[in-house]
Amino acid sequence: MQDGRTTLSKFLIDTLDRKPGPHAATGLSALLVDVAASIKTIAAALTRGALGGQHGSALSVNTHGEEQKKLDLVTNDIFLQHCEWDGLLAGMVSEEMDGVYAVPEPYPRGEYLLAFDPLDGSSNIDINGVVGSIFSVSRRSASRHEAPSEADFLRPGSEQVAAGYAIYGPATMLVISVGNGTHGFTLERDVGNFVLTHSDIRIPDDSCEFAINVSNERFWEPPVRRYVKECKEGRTGCRAQDFNMRWIASMVAEVHRILMRGGVFMYPRDFKTPEMEGRLRLLYEANPMSFLVEQAGGLSITGRERILDTTPRTLHQRVPVILGSRNEVARIQRYHGEYDRGEDKPFTSPLFNERSLFLPETPV
């Protein structure tokens, strides 16, 4: 007898296990149920807040030289424990581990690879702010018995077979895509089920909301400065409409807002970060979020290229990220093209502002 609700397991079995044809994703639904179990366990740990005794620094740094919080390590272990035993994974990569974690003996190895950020936005923990987990699943081509290598993980994001995030806010939600749209599930805490509440999420093509850490403005490239300047000018500028700005310092929270009501999120290429590669990590932040955004009708680029077409060179590679409402992201990509071709001088010149005599004749 049906109660009219779709749980995560039912959704996955209907979508993946009963999918006919040669591309049926054997075992993927079971793997995603294990990932969801990690997320429920993390949600329970986070809900205890400071009473859980897991707040504060772990007195260690990760591979990026960033201070690790106790909860960064606890949540990393939760993912490992829930996902290593089921015979579906060959190995895992995470923000909190230097190298590839090959599934150890005595567990059998499977055909999937999992990359994850167990606690995104962890600087929000101490202020009881929103945090999240992000994950990406791909298939390895090599034999399943060998230990996976770095090369197995260094594949473009377009090859992901599933991606998702959990947002730990007033409600815990799991948002996933297995390549047939982006779908949101809300955790029914007293029962322990994820229930489908946001089916086939669509990002509006247009938006008047942008998110960027403006304290980095002096390090940005001219096309990003141009876009943000025009947004700030609002109805007095060439956009002829007012914009809102938001910054939560958690990529999960920003992407979730964009999936719910549109907008643009930018952590662009800048002169502050090493080799100007941006701040966010390609494998377990930018790739899964780009997959979800594209599956919801949005765009996700580095500024110049589609993120999902980027072939990673290293496990912890960083990448500039500009994602969200299709028309806004396309505009920012156009600004990068005009800048690279030297066609944007009237817009980026210091002599140009909305009251200047140098106002270009053709508004963009």
Ligand code: F6P
């Ligand atoms: O490390 C990733 C991250 O925490 C993102 O989730 C977030 O968007 C960003 O860093 C916050 O950066 P900043 O410290 O510049 O606000």
